Structure formats: C-alpha cells, structure tokens
Amino acid sequence: MSKLTGIAAAPGYAIGPVFIMSEEKLVTERKSLTVYEAQGEVSRFTDRVEEAIVQLRELKEQTRLKIGEEQAEIFETHILVLHDEEFVGRIKELIQEQLINAEAALQDVTDELVMIFESMDDPYLKERAADFRDVSKRVLGLLLGAKQKSISDFDQPVVLIAGDLTPSDTAQLDRDRVAGFATNIGGRTSHSAIMARSMEIPAVVGLKDVTSQLSDQDFVILDGFTGTLIVNPSEEQIAEYQEKKQKYEVHKEQMKKYLHAPSVTSDGHKVEIVSNIGNPGDALGANRNGAEGIGLFRTEFLYMGRADFPTEEEQFKAYKEVAETFKEGSPIVIRTLDIGGDKELDYLDLPNEMNPFLGYRAIRLCLDQKEMFKTQLRAILRASAYGNVKMMYPMIATVQELRAANAILAEVKQDLDARQIPYNSAMEVGIMIEIPAAVLISDQLAKEVDFFSIGTNDLVQYTMAADRMNEKVSHLTQPMNPSILRLIKMTIDNAHKEGKWAGMCGEMAGSLIAIPILLGLGLDEFSMSAGSVLPARMLMSNLKIEDAKKIANEALNMQSAADIEAHVIKSLPAVAEMI
Structure with a gap:
C-alpha cells in the first residue's frame, strides 16, 4: 500500500481498479512549402x-x-x-x-x-x-487524419488515470463506468475539474507522475476531498472508505434542500452568498448551484488571448448576459480590469518590472490608459440598465486613486446622458480592499464608496510579505492569521460605521473553517466558487450568530492561525462534521 497526494479537484470517493489512459502522441512534421x-x-x-x-x-x-x-x-x-x-x-x-x-x-x-x-x-x-x-x-x-479516441468504453467502473484530461475527454466520460479520475497535471480551476464537479465525478489532479507509478493491475481508493490516492489498499481501508462514500451520498441529498433556501443562521441572522466567475458561462453554474448573484466578475477573460482590446459592444453583451442569467434584483458585482502582475496582454506594451505585483497594474494602469478604461466603464454602465449591476475598482491604495477613477466615471456618465443611452444612474460603486494601506484608511474610503469587497488572496500576500506561489514561503499564506483577521475586522467595522456593506471575494470566503469567524466579524456578503455555495449555506444554518461573535472575538487575541483553526473545530461541532 502507498499513498500519493495531489490537488483535490472534485469531491467524493472512488474505489476500483485502475485504467491508465494511453497518451496518443500526434507527431507534427515541419515541412517547407513553395x-x-x-x-x-x-x-x-x-x-x-x-x-x-x-x-x-x-x-x-x-x-x-x-x-x-x-x-x-x-x-x-x-x-x-x-x-x-x-x-x-x-x-x-x-x-x-x-x-x-x-x-x-x-x-x-x-x-x-x-x-x-x-x-x-x-x-x-x-x-x-x-x-x-x-x-x-x-x-x-x-x-x-488521426481517429479521435473515445474513453467511454469500459466494461466496469474504473478509476481513470491520465497525464491530463481535456474538456472534450471529460465530457465523454460515462459516469456509470468511470468512478473517478486522477491526472499528472491540472488545478481546481481547469475546465476538466469544473466539469468533474458538475458531473459529480471525484477527481484528484496535479499528481505529477501518477501515470508512471501505476499499472492496470493496481486497485485504488481516490479521495476527492483530501486529494489523495491510496494504491492497493487493505481490506480495512476499503471498508472504511465504502462507509465514507455512503455517508457522503446521504450528505449530498441533504444539501439539495438548501438550493433555494435563504442564507441565514439558525437564529435568523441573514447574509448574502454569491459566486465568483470569470466569464458568462460560469454564471450559469453559479445560478444552478444556488448562488444569490455574483460577487466578483473577473473581466480579464475578455481581454486575454486576442490581438486587440475588446470592443465596448463585446463587453456590454458579456456583462448584460450575466445580469440576465439571474432573477431580477440579484446583485452582479463587476470588477474593472485587473491586468498586470501575472496577467499580460501582448497588444498592451507593459514595461518589464522587477516586481510586477507591486507595479503598474489594475487601477494604476486604468487611470493611465484612460480611453481603454472609459470603454469598459461605458459597457458596465450600459449593462446596469438590465439588472442590479454594481462595479468595483481593484487595488485601490489611496483616496486620490478612488476620486480619480470616479472622475472618469462621471465623464462617461455625462457622455451617455448626452447620447440618451440608458443606464442606472444610482449604480453602486465600491472598491476591492486588498492592500493593507487601504485597510488603514478604510474609515476615509468608506465615506466615498457604496461597499467594500475584501480580496483576501492579495491581502494575505501583501500583509505577510509572502508570494503565495513561492513554495519556500507558502507556509506564511495564512488567511486565519490574527493579523489578517484584525485587518478584516477593521475593514468591516469602518464600512458599517458609514452605513455601507462589506463583502469578501477571496478564497477565504468559501472556507468552512473561516465562515464562522467571518460571520462573527460582521461580514455581510460571502462570494465564493459555485461548488462552495451549498456547503456554506448548510453550515450557516447550523450556526448561531452569538456563538460566531464569541469565537471571532476570542480568535482576535490568539497568536497563530493553527490555534484559531483548532479553536473553531473544538467549539463548533457543525464545522468539525463538515470539514
């Protein structure tokens, strides 16, 4: 018996013989032509x-x-x-x-x-x-002239092992014959992983060289929750996981009753659970999974993989499509272009920087590239006539940046007014809180915005001075660190003092162990991946707001993320049962 560890891509358990998908190499010969x-x-x-x-x-x-x-x-x-x-x-x-x-x-x-x-x-x-x-x-x-290979012709349920699965491969999987799959490469946001979650096929990806470590004679247990693959398990382990699998099936049936339920604690405290998306297609999945709207629409996808900026009409259609996917009144929060850092555009001549994450990016770029920014603002404003569209600026560090962005927005509104193009003149405008400097002046910023959305991925990175992609310092990526919790509390408190709402669109918002703390700190809106919506709503329904407040206050005075996580699990049986 051995255990391999990768990335948990789709929840569930698969138990069965291995089927290794052969990698068909399509060899390309380079030829010179007249x-x-x-x-x-x-x-x-x-x-x-x-x-x-x-x-x-x-x-x-x-x-x-x-x-x-x-x-x-x-x-x-x-x-x-x-x-x-x-x-x-x-x-x-x-x-x-x-x-x-x-x-x-x-x-x-x-x-x-x-x-x-x-x-x-x-x-x-x-x-x-x-x-x-x-x-x-x-x-x-x-x-x-190669024949497209089908991977759906299996005689019995198997655990499919492959170097990678394309969306085409995944779509052709027969759920009655494929118990789960594991791949050498991939991540949670790959389309094959997204489709696996939708098809309810357990999956583990990023196992590096699993195809070379296994053979068709092996038998495995795949754990889509922990990202592990147990090779040739004992009879006791098989029995243990068969019981886990049965309990999970019961749990899935229980969660379905929360699909159209309100997001409310057991003692009546109401919040909003919405979803993060990257394109209009993702909005369909968010709606299907019970999200109450969109808390973060990343607009970068419209600009990527092309030779020039998207037109105003292209952007307008995409934003309008998302707004119309949800029922009337559902919030749709669109983030303005957050390009730069790791996200480059070939057609935008960005300078080479020593540290692009601290450089010319996001709102800094948009304020400098004014016409590009105006095009996007016009498209967002036009879409606001078709739903409860809200807009937020990324990476705000100063009050002056916010005012400069709003001045450009005012110019665009005047232009639309002059051309008698309809839009919601009362559209809410907020900012991302992802830089510690913004937290420290959040009392000032709250006077000039309609809402805050806390981007914990960058807030943690900048606060801890630790690149989350650097394995040497990844242990410092601690959303539950007391310093991060104190920054979150300060942001929420300053928003509430001005009568504004505060949301969160970082990965932390969908973390079951973090949700009780965030509830206790007073967070109003939780924006997460579509698959996290129902578990989050189910957990909230088993929590009391007073218990959450007590635990959050205690956490603020603890000394480590590990202590806080252990305290949440010990204090709240509902969390312990679900993670």
Whole structure:
C-alpha cells in the first residue's frame, strides 16, 4: 500500500481498479512549402477548422443533454476560438509568411499561447491554457487524419488515470463506468475539474507522475476531498472508505434542500452568498448551484488571448448576459480590469518590472490608459440598465486613486446622458480592499464608496510579505492569521460605521473553517466558487450568530492561525462534521 497526494479537484470517493489512459502522441512534421503550396495549405487548414467546428457543435449538444447547459458552454468557448481570426488568422499568416505546413504553424501558435497563459499567477487564467491545447489537438488530429479516441468504453467502473484530461475527454466520460479520475497535471480551476464537479465525478489532479507509478493491475481508493490516492489498499481501508462514500451520498441529498433556501443562521441572522466567475458561462453554474448573484466578475477573460482590446459592444453583451442569467434584483458585482502582475496582454506594451505585483497594474494602469478604461466603464454602465449591476475598482491604495477613477466615471456618465443611452444612474460603486494601506484608511474610503469587497488572496500576500506561489514561503499564506483577521475586522467595522456593506471575494470566503469567524466579524456578503455555495449555506444554518461573535472575538487575541483553526473545530461541532 502507498499513498500519493495531489490537488483535490472534485469531491467524493472512488474505489476500483485502475485504467491508465494511453497518451496518443500526434507527431507534427515541419515541412517547407513553395508560395503556391502555401496557398493550398491555408485552404486545407481552413477545411479542417470547419470540420472541428462541426464536431464541437455535436459535442456541445451531447454535453447539454447529458450533463447540462453550463458544461456545454465550455465547447462554445472552443468554437469561438476557432472563429477567432486572431488565433486562426495568425496560423494562416504563419503558413504564408514562413512557408510552413499547417501542422507546424498550428503547433507554433498554440505553444506561444499556452506559454503565455501558463506563466500567469491567476489560477483561473492559468488553466485556460488547457482550452487552447484541446482545440489545437482536435484540429491537429483532423490535419493528420488521426481517429479521435473515445474513453467511454469500459466494461466496469474504473478509476481513470491520465497525464491530463481535456474538456472534450471529460465530457465523454460515462459516469456509470468511470468512478473517478486522477491526472499528472491540472488545478481546481481547469475546465476538466469544473466539469468533474458538475458531473459529480471525484477527481484528484496535479499528481505529477501518477501515470508512471501505476499499472492496470493496481486497485485504488481516490479521495476527492483530501486529494489523495491510496494504491492497493487493505481490506480495512476499503471498508472504511465504502462507509465514507455512503455517508457522503446521504450528505449530498441533504444539501439539495438548501438550493433555494435563504442564507441565514439558525437564529435568523441573514447574509448574502454569491459566486465568483470569470466569464458568462460560469454564471450559469453559479445560478444552478444556488448562488444569490455574483460577487466578483473577473473581466480579464475578455481581454486575454486576442490581438486587440475588446470592443465596448463585446463587453456590454458579456456583462448584460450575466445580469440576465439571474432573477431580477440579484446583485452582479463587476470588477474593472485587473491586468498586470501575472496577467499580460501582448497588444498592451507593459514595461518589464522587477516586481510586477507591486507595479503598474489594475487601477494604476486604468487611470493611465484612460480611453481603454472609459470603454469598459461605458459597457458596465450600459449593462446596469438590465439588472442590479454594481462595479468595483481593484487595488485601490489611496483616496486620490478612488476620486480619480470616479472622475472618469462621471465623464462617461455625462457622455451617455448626452447620447440618451440608458443606464442606472444610482449604480453602486465600491472598491476591492486588498492592500493593507487601504485597510488603514478604510474609515476615509468608506465615506466615498457604496461597499467594500475584501480580496483576501492579495491581502494575505501583501500583509505577510509572502508570494503565495513561492513554495519556500507558502507556509506564511495564512488567511486565519490574527493579523489578517484584525485587518478584516477593521475593514468591516469602518464600512458599517458609514452605513455601507462589506463583502469578501477571496478564497477565504468559501472556507468552512473561516465562515464562522467571518460571520462573527460582521461580514455581510460571502462570494465564493459555485461548488462552495451549498456547503456554506448548510453550515450557516447550523450556526448561531452569538456563538460566531464569541469565537471571532476570542480568535482576535490568539497568536497563530493553527490555534484559531483548532479553536473553531473544538467549539463548533457543525464545522468539525463538515470539514
């Protein structure tokens, strides 16, 4: 028996024999062409792209019927990639400029885009590299005449082991035959992980070299909660996990009753549970999972993987689509462009910086690139006519930055008024609290905004002076550290003194062990991944606000994150049972 540890990608337990998915390598040969041959090669490439689009439309419809609308939208994203002249057009240009075959040009462009996305720190954007790989693999297979391999023909439920699973692979999994899957690479925000959670297939990713460590003769237990894979377990372990699996099935049925329930504690304290999204397709999943709206719409996706800025109309349609996904009155909080740091745009000539996370990014960039900023503000304002749209600026450090942003917003409103374009003139405007400097002047900032949204991912990083992607200092990424809790309390208290609400859109908001503390500190809105909504609501329904306040006050005077977490578990049986 041995135990392998990776990343918990989709909850649940899988027990069964191993099926190792062979990696079919599509070898691309680089060929030199004449000018005349290059013209024909462009036509050949265009034909294969059209074939791929037909395949994706069929797969989208199969996925819609088999899994749901949200997951089917992933293939709409792939179709859009193949309609995008900035991707397809670049490949055609490469064929003609370098006089090379379509396979080589496709590989070159794909490698370039994958490298750009994989170099990003933002997990959501980082995982978008898989979309380009999937689309490219499909077109390459058609160019080479390779047969698309199906992975759904198994004789019994197995635990699938693979180097990676593309969204196309995942969509074709038969839930009756695949008990779970484990991969060498991947993260929680990859589309395959998102689809696994939606299809309720337990999954562990990021196991590094699991494909080489196992054979088809092995038997495993996959734990999608802890991210572990137990290889050739004992009879006692199998019995233990079969019991865990049965209890989890009962637990899932119990959670369904919270789908349309209010987010309220057992003694009647009401909060708002909303979701973080990265594109309009994600909003469908958030709605399906019972989110009361959107607490963070990351708008960067509209700007990535293209050769120029998105138009006002493109942005307006995306924001409007999200607003119309939810029932009337549901809050939709859109964050203005947070580019820079790990998120670069080829067409925006950003300077090379020693430390880009402390540099020219987010609101600092937008205030400097005024016309780009105005385009986005116009699109957001126009979308506000179609729902309860709110807007927030990222990375505010000073009152002057806030005022400068609002001055540009006022200019845009005047422009819309002059053109008699409808928008909500009373649209709420808030800021992200993610820099300690903003916390320390939150009493001043609260007088000039409608709300705060605490971005704990960066707040923790900046407060602890520890890059969360650096393994050497990752132990300092402690959202439950007393220093972080005190900053959160100060932010919430200063918002409430001015009659404003305070939310949180960092990962901490969906943490079951953190929720009681955040409730006790007075947080009004919790924004989290779609899959965290029902567990959070269920936990809250078993808590009393007075108990939460007591525990939060005690936590503020403790000396370590570990002490605080242990105190929460010891004091609240409801938390201990769920984590």
